[in-house]
Amino acid sequence: MKEKSSYTPIAISVQKLSPTLKKLRKFLLSFLGMIFLIGTVALAVAIYFFIFYNLPSPASLKDYRAVPLSSQIFDRNGKLLYEVYREQNRTRIKIATLPSYVSQASIAIEDKDYYRHGGISVIGGILRAAKDTITTQKLQGGSTITQQLVKSALLTSERTIQRKIKEIILATWAEKIYSKNEILEMYLNQVPYGGSSYGIEQASQTYFGKPAEKLTIAQAALLAGLPQAPSLYSPYFNPDLALARRNEVLKKMLEQKYISVSLQKTALNTPLSVIPPKTNIKAPHFVFYVKSLLEEEYGTQQVEEGGLKITTTLDMDLQQEAEQIIKEEIDKIRNLNVTNGAVLVTRPPTGEILAMIGSDDYFASPSGAYNVTTAFRQPGSSIKPINYAIGIDRGLVTAASILLDVKTCFSAPGQPKAYCPRNYDGVFHGPVGVRYALASSYNIPAVKMLAMNTVTDFVASSSAFTITSLKDPQNYGLSLTLGGGEIPMVEMAQAYSALANRGKPKKLRAVLKIEDKLGKTLFEFKDPNFIKDIKQPLSTPNYFAMTGKNAISEDAAFIVSHILQDNGARVAAFGSNSQLVIKDKSVSVKTGTTDDLRDNWTIGYTPDFLTAVWVGNNDFTPMNPYLVSGITGAAPIWNRIMTVILQDQPDIPPVKTAKVVGARVCTDTGYIAGKDGSGNFNCPTRFEYLIQGKEQGSSIKVVRQEVPVTKDSGKLADPGTPETEMKEKTVLKDQFGMYCVDCAHDAQPTPRP
The missing domain is CATH 3.40.710.10 (DD-peptidase/beta-lactamase superfamily)
Structure with a gap:
């Protein structure tokens, strides 16, 4: 016989919402939905104006023609020293005419994953840039070759998140339109290599006096290293840095198997051998010193193409006189193996x-x-x-x-x-x-x-x-x-x-003053x-x-x-x-x-x-x-x-400060001289300036003691000297050694007042 189950069902009572609560719930859901819809639309509008408004099309890359404005550098009195890149000297070339190592050098140093990404490199570029941005508190780069191309040709050089997002969008877009070879060709024709040299063909002519198709591996490596910082790595202004940068490119080319060990060794042993620059520049060392400072602050593109007016601290009249003097004086001593001089x-x-x-x-x-x-x-x-x-x-x-x-x-x-x-x-x-x-x-x-x-x-x-x-x-x-x-x-x-x-x-x-192309003062x-x-x-x-x-x-x-x-x-x-x-x-x-x-x-x-x-x-x-x-x-x-x-200035000696006092000091000890009962100084004295509260300085002791002297000459004997004897002498002592006043000396000390 089956036992009866002890389970008793539990009844749950569900109370229905009142009509009033139903209406309230419906209103809240509608209200929240409306807020969400408005927020979504607002966000979309904000994103559009923040990123997509006036976004250029990468389809115009092949037809893009920059219209740069030269920046002018003046001395303090308004004399023109240099016009920075009056125009972009650019000769376009086809990548097919170049040796393969020319483009490979740029890929090796700028974008080793070039053939494996679609315009942006997430691991190699963006994540590293994000890390650097967080650790340095500054927006950092991480740009692929494609990104560098669109930034140089279509965007400004400002370092903002907005510009970086645009750069990423355009780079991805460009990769959908052009082949890798087309992008690489446009990059080699677009980027700056220093001075007025834009594009690798003009750079090759500027630095080596030859077309790019005749560049050697060493020369191609030098040029590939320039676009990142043309002034910093310039073989004219910083040859040591240029050489180190070139060698870094060669190292990357070897690591990425673009060249062999023997080719790398040959290139490493090749001197820079750039031809002299041709320009009417005045005070050139100073001008490029200023240009480098400006590029750090405003970026290379703004300095080279932004139409800036820079008034510097230099006095060109004084500069020219100093240039003449140093040339004349160096010429006088070249026979003494002196080949150079510098003045500041x-x-x-x-x-x-x-x-x-x-x-x-x-x-x-x-x-x-x-x-x-x-x-x-x-x-x-x-x-x-x-x-x-x-x-x-x-x-x-x-x-x-x-x-x-x-x-x-x-x-x-x-x-x-x-x-x-x-x-x-x-x-x-x-x-x-x-x-x-x-x-x-x-x-x-x-x-x-x-x-x-x-x-x-x-x-x-x-x-x-x-x-x-x-x-x-x-x-x-x-x-x-x-x-x-x-x-x-x-x-x-x-x-x-x-x-x-x-x-x-x-x-x-x-720099005294910087104005932009519209005359607005950027710095004074x-x-x-x-x-x-x-x-x-x-x-x-x-x-x-x-x-x-x-x-x-x-x-x-x-x-x-x-x-x-x-x-x-x-x-x-x-x-x-x-x-x-x-x-x-x-x-x-x-x-x-x-x-x-x-x-x-x-x-x-x-x-x-x-x-x-x-x-x-x-x-x-x-x-x-x-x-x-x-x-x-x-x-x-x-x-x-x-x-x-x-020559026309008054004599202005340094002015004595309030805590500096004049005093008579003992010439043998440096201490402030005392006086005897007759009011006379108790030692030979001279005048000296001292700082109140610090008159003592280091202590020198004057003592009479027995010291070892050589028997034949009477000089103070060094340890281990044979034929010595102990004699009582007047000795000065400091913390490092002593001096025998009345011993014999090879050369007597120069008399002191």
């Missing part, structure tokens, strides 16, 4: 570049267009004022402090051999004040100064002087103060501007110390109006500037009537020559003007040792240019 003239209060000469002849082959003012060169002793300025500002030394110029060797962790610097003249000068050590450019005291500052702190402090080339302190040793690091002239000029500007460095400025430089006519008599700059942070105190800047203009302090090394003296003018100046004789500098300034000069060889071959006197080579060029600049 600036206004420290504003950072304006008044003259820039990157070589003595821009059009000289093979590397006259190489701009030494922006190249990395060793500054030699011209870096010493920065080293001493840091030490004086930190209170480690004063201008009166005594440094022992004696044989000193410095050991460093991990270095098996000690560093033992020598002076240029091969002489140890004994106890020497900081004023005389810096003015006469003695090496051993400068190395001691850097040891007190430490290399790490010096590199960190140099960045405040706007020197950005010195990166990791571990890459340098104590020879850094003798010019052991490479620094461009433009950075040296900025660093010295801190000394001229009471401690405030000014970054260099090349304004500064309380700006004076258009630099030939009129100038007065002391308004230091209080200067903006920016101090690299050092105004007090330390004054003292270093005063030392560098003190002809008496440098007379022992340079004589009383050297090329560092400008008659009747107070000018602070420092020379510099590297130990390997590859770089020779002179940098000098007043409160209103600064001139930096370099001579040497672009290929780093050493000069004749005769030039290493410190006052030949660069110094005569500097003297002539500064004489021209200052």
